[in-house]
Amino acid sequence: MAHPPGALPVPLRAESPMAGLDRRNLGPLQVFAQSVSGAAPSAAMAAAPAVAAVTAGQAVLWSFVVATCLALLIGLCIGQFTRRMAAAGSLYSLTAKGLGPVPAFMCGWALLTGYGLLAMAALVGAGSYLQDLLRRVGVPPGWPLLAGLVLLLGLLATVLVLRGVRLSAQVVLVVEAVAITLLLVVFGLLLARIGPWAGSAPFAPDEGIGGIAAGVLPAIGGFVGFEAAASFGVEARRPFQTVPRAVQWTAGLCGVLYLVAAYTQVIGLQGLPGKLAGQPEPVSTLAQLQRMPWLSVLLDVGIAASFFACTMATGGALVRVLLSMGREGIVPRRFGATHPRYRTPHVAILVALPVATLVPVVLLAAGVPWTRLFVVLLNVAVFGYLIAYLLVCVAAPVFLHRIGELTRGAVAASAVSVPVLLVAVVAFTVSGSGDGYPLMFALLAAAGLVWFAWVRLRRADRLPAIGIYDETSAADLFDGHR
Amino acid sequence: MxxxxxxxxxxxxxxxxxxxxxxxxxxxxxxxxxxxxxxxxxxxxxxxxxxxxxxxxxxxxxxxxxxxxxxxxxxxxxxxxLTVPAAARPPAAARAVVERLRQRVRWGVHLASYHSGRLTMIDTDPDHPPTGAAVLARFPHASALGKLLLADQPDWRAAVPELRRFTVHTVTDPARLAREVADVAQRQLARQCGELHPDRGCLAVPIHDVASGALVAGLAVSGPAERVAGPNVELVELLTEHAGQLAPLLA
CATH class of the missing domain: 1.10.10.10 (Winged helix-like DNA-binding domain superfamily/Winged helix DNA-binding domain)
Known part of the structure; x- marks a missing residue:
């Protein structure tokens, strides 16, 4: 060796700062399942095309093509980090390595909002679809039933996430596989009945390019959460391969699923007044139309399963961000603790997941209708995600430049995705102005600022610590290179 | 994927x-x-x-x-x-310690090195030849000396390419092996009863570098499987004592 032992340019820690987690124990399929469940494609297959069709009209397919390309580009930017570092803090820790602590803090706040509210929305969604199923067997619906179901599912998710990452990842994998299979059966049967080819109508931009562009926004909503695997870097067996692939493959898989779903709904409903955009429950209407009303039972089961898997994957990502913040000292240190036997961040789980369960329960009990609650939670969550995606896409080329590995491809991915995301954030805010969303976003931003000011005032010394990940420790090195 | x-x-x-x-x-x-x-x-x-x-x-x-x-x-x-393990002969003083143990027990006594993370036999008992070196190196999950090595790894799964079954007693369930490896790490004693050959077993203790504390070698005794299964308090004490004498001799 040219260097004598001990000539390392950087001191190595004796132990990884992420010690305590169940390191290197998740297979590729389990990691993939986290990302897929985070995006909850089954639920989006049923709902997103109709929402996008309101502006994009029959040409909604193109909106999904654009959204898929955007998701793949975002995945590329995230992959620049996840191929090089295994983190538990998801985009928060990644952003720190590119842009430093302050933008990372912003990203962390956006991500906590996104993960937290998406977990709540998914719980409400799972509960309401279960309630629909129960109604079919004669159980009268109502807020007490729904709140009870949400409470039950939230408790179940908490226990599963707590009892070990392998167990929860396995449950997520199985539940998500069931959900996607059911949805594919539903759409396969519908497509077979309608006749797979129905002219070029779905490909003609009847509402113009502007309509398609506006339709991209709800289409992106269907991909949100696809980065969830980035929280399981420490626990993945081969993180540098598995995590970037899981994120990219999820973007691709969701894109294909949404195109199938959008195509089926467009051609199946083009004979109705208002077409796809006029349907509040497009897939159920389609099933009625094709005289297969029982399909909506499969649909309900699939969507409920998808939402539950989403709760677990998103909740798992949420607590790992909190774990990273706890170890950095940004939130109370106790959040950084891991359970000696389950090897999960038990304190973060036992705080965050019950909160994510109780907030919707209380709101339901206070008389907020579940559809309104679900839509608001989802929209605010999407806003958080968009901010986090924007920051990580800005951070990717900066990070690569910092470590001296910048490539043209990485710059291009960032140069395309950043402006598109910026437009998406602005459009998302403006389009929701009638429903008071800009005010909610402003309040959230203000809350984030207050938190930041507090950290700056009381824990300024902790800020530089932001961005911990599973560093190479002495034990990972070949003897001769220590 | x-x-x-x-x-x-x-x-x-x-x-x-x-x-x-x-x-x-x-x-x-x-x-x-x-x-x-x-x-x-x-x-x-x-x-x-x-x-x-x-x-x-x-x-x-x-x-x-x-x-x-x-x-x-x-x-x-x-x-x-990627390197060929340096199967250096242990120094004479170390061989003398091993030989002394052989005089005191009626079991086979073997010394293995863990240089560069691989199990290499460096002093085997001529009267009780152990299993082939290649098998021991490739399947650490089936031998006591191998389990000592696994217990020292940050990620033992990476060191076990294949959980091959040699006998009905070979541990091939990853979860059970994980428990056993954790147990070995805690007790600093590895045991193997009929997991490689149905009627043979092994007890092994680690030898750590005196200065750095890193695992450098393992000392094992092999005998009939049913005898290995017992508590063997005195034997383990003897083994630990000789391992302690070997530590300063095997840098």
Whole structure:
């Protein structure tokens, strides 16, 4: 060796700062399942095309093509980090390595909002679809039933996430596989009945390019959460391969699923007044139309399963961000603790997941209708995600430049995705102005600022610590290179 | 998402990629720990994008690691498997200690080295020959000396390419093996009863470097499986005592 032992340019820690987690124990399929469940494609297959069709009209397919390309580009930017570092803090820790602590803090706040509210929305969604199923067997619906179901599912998710990452990842994998299979059966049967080819109508931009562009926004909503695997870097067996692939493959898989779903709904409903955009429950209407009303039972089961898997994957990502913040000292240190036997961040789980369960329960009990609650939670969550995606896409080329590995491809991915995301954030805010969303976003931003000011005032010394990940420790090195 | 099991021969640019990967590995060794991707690319006159891809691949496979600054590279633990283990004869003083133990017990006594993370027999009992060295090195899950090695690994799964079943007693369930490995790490004693051969068993204790505390060797006694299963308090005491005498002799 040219260097004598001990000539390392950087001191190595004796132990990884992420010690305590169940390191290197998740297979590729389990990691993939986290990302897929985070995006909850089954639920989006049923709902997103109709929402996008309101502006994009029959040409909604193109909106999904654009959204898929955007998701793949975002995945590329995230992959620049996840191929090089295994983190538990998801985009928060990644952003720190590119842009430093302050933008990372912003990203962390956006991500906590996104993960937290998406977990709540998914719980409400799972509960309401279960309630629909129960109604079919004669159980009268109502807020007490729904709140009870949400409470039950939230408790179940908490226990599963707590009892070990392998167990929860396995449950997520199985539940998500069931959900996607059911949805594919539903759409396969519908497509077979309608006749797979129905002219070029779905490909003609009847509402113009502007309509398609506006339709991209709800289409992106269907991909949100696809980065969830980035929280399981420490626990993945081969993180540098598995995590970037899981994120990219999820973007691709969701894109294909949404195109199938959008195509089926467009051609199946083009004979109705208002077409796809006029349907509040497009897939159920389609099933009625094709005289297969029982399909909506499969649909309900699939969507409920998808939402539950989403709760677990998103909740798992949420607590790992909190774990990273706890170890950095940004939130109370106790959040950084891991359970000696389950090897999960038990304190973060036992705080965050019950909160994510109780907030919707209380709101339901206070008389907020579940559809309104679900839509608001989802929209605010999407806003958080968009901010986090924007920051990580800005951070990717900066990070690569910092470590001296910048490539043209990485710059291009960032140069395309950043402006598109910026437009998406602005459009998302403006389009929701009638429903008071800009005010909610402003309040959230203000809350984030207050938190930041507090950290700056009381824990300024902790800020530089932001961005911990599973560093190479002495034990990972070949003897001769220590 | 594991790489597809291709049996097709190397084609197109693959031979070149393999050569480049090996060149990158060589360059990291030549330049020493901390070398950056840019430096490697310049030294090998490889296109930067190619270099970065190869580096990421080698890091993903564990042959290289990224240092905490995320810029520099060094050899990873797995690179140790590329070297031929130095099966150096232990010093005379160490052999004398092993021989003394052989005089005191009626079991086979063997000494193994764990140099560069691999099990190598360095002093085997001529009267009780152990299982072939290659089998012991390849299947650490089935021997007491192998389990000592696994217990010392940060990720023991990476060191067990295949959980092959030798007898009905071989531990092939990963979860059970995980418990056993954790138990070995805690008790500093490994046991194997009929897991490699139905009627033979082994007890082994680790020998740690006096200065660094790193695992350097293992001392084992082998005998009939049913005898190994017992508590063997005195035998274990004797074994530990001799291991303690060996520690300063095996640097």
């Amino acid at each position: 594991s790489p597809p099991a291709e049996s097709a021969p190397l084609s197109g640019r693959q031979p070149k990629a393999v050569r480049n990967a090996l060149a990158v590995l060589e360059e990291v060794i030549a330049a020493g720990p901390g070398v950056t991707a840019k430096e490697i690319s310049a030294a090998l006159k490889l296109p930067p994008a190619t270099t970065y891809r190869l580096l990421n691949l080698l890091v993903a496979e564990g042959y290289l690691v990224r240092l905490p600054d995320l810029r520099g590279f060094a050899l990873g633990r797995r690179a140790g498997r």
